Amino acid sequence: MKVVLLQDVKGLGNADEVKEVSEGYAHNFLFPKHLAVIAKEQTLKELNDKKRRQSKEAEEELKDQQELANRLDGLEIMIKEKASDGGVLYAAVGPNKIIQELNKRGLKVDKNQIENKTVKQAGDYSFKIKLHHGLEAEITVRVETL
Numbered sequence: 256m257k258v259v260l261l262q263d264v265k266g267l268g269n270a271d272e273v274k275e276v277s278e279g280y281a282h283n284f285l286f287p288k289h290l291a292v293i294a295k296e297q298t299l300k301e302l303n304d305k306k307r308r309q310s311k312e313a314e315e316e317l318k319d320q321q322e323l324a325n326r327l328d329g330l331e332i333m334i335k336e337k338a339s340d341g342g343v344l345y346a347a348v349g350p351n352k353i354i355q356e357l358n359k360r361g362l363k364v365d366k367n368q369i370e371n372k373t374v375k376q377a378g379d380y381s382f383k384i385k386l387h388h389g390l391e392a393e394i395t396v397r398v399e400t401l
Contacts, residue, residue, distance in 0.1 A: 256275070256276060256277070256278045256293070257273055257274070257275055257293070257294035258273070258274055258275075258285060258291040258292065258293060258294055259271065259272070259273055259291060259292050259293075259294045259298050259299070259302055259374060260272050260274060260285075260290065260291050261289060261290055261291055262284045262289075262290060262293070264285070264288050264290050271302055271303050271305065271306065273294050273299070273302070274291075276291075279282050281293075282283075286386055291297055299328055312394060316387065317387075317388050320363070320386045320387050320388050320390050321388075321390060322393075323362065323364075323386060324390045324391070324392045325392075326362060327357075327362060327364070327384055327386075327392035327393075327394055328366055328392040328393060328394075329393070329394075329395075330360075330362075330392075330393070330394045330395070330396060331395040331396075332353070332356045332357070332360075332394065332395070332396055332397070333346070333396075333398075333399060334353075334356060334396060334397070334398050334399070334401070335354055335398075335399050336348060336377075336398060336399075336400065336401065337377075337400065337401050338377060338400035338401070342376055342400070343350050343375060343376060343379070344374070344375050344400070345373050346399070347373040347374060348373065348374040348375075348396065349371075349372070349373040349374070350366045350369040350371060351366060353369055353382060353396060354366055354369070355392075359393050364384055364386075368384050368386060369382055369383075369384055370382050370383040370384070374396070374398050375388050375399070377398050377399055377400050378397075378398060379395055379396070379397050379398075380395070380396045380397075380398065381393055381394070381395050381396075382394050382395075
């Protein structure tokens with residue numbers, strides 16, 4: 256009997272896959288736990304439509320991420336902070352402050368995507384930003400004292 260899995264089933268397959276299983280397994284385990292439905296023509300059509308939509312959404316997301324990576328790569332931002340006489344910053348510059356500067360420029364990046372390091376002295380530093388789909392961009396952060 257052909258079924259469409261609604262959820263991942265260990266040892267059988269992942270959600271939205273069509274699998275051939277015995278009738279007893281389907282009726283006694285998969286159907287009562289709402290893990291699968293019978294693979295009817297309508298169900299298969301809906302599954303194909305869903306896969307097409309997901310594929311189109313993934314392509315659009317990839318395109319957006321590539322555009323973001325192009326805008327970020329080589330970008331130079333400046334952050335000014337107060338420092339002691341010895342040149343040590345009172346407040347370290349880390350991903351949160353970089354995110355604030357990027358947001359001011361309309362660039363949406365998550366804190367977890369920025370290479371995690373904190374800067375405690377003035378100077379030029381490079382940070383890697385890891386985007387979705389394995390894309391990366393590198394920005395330069397210039398930290399200056401007030």
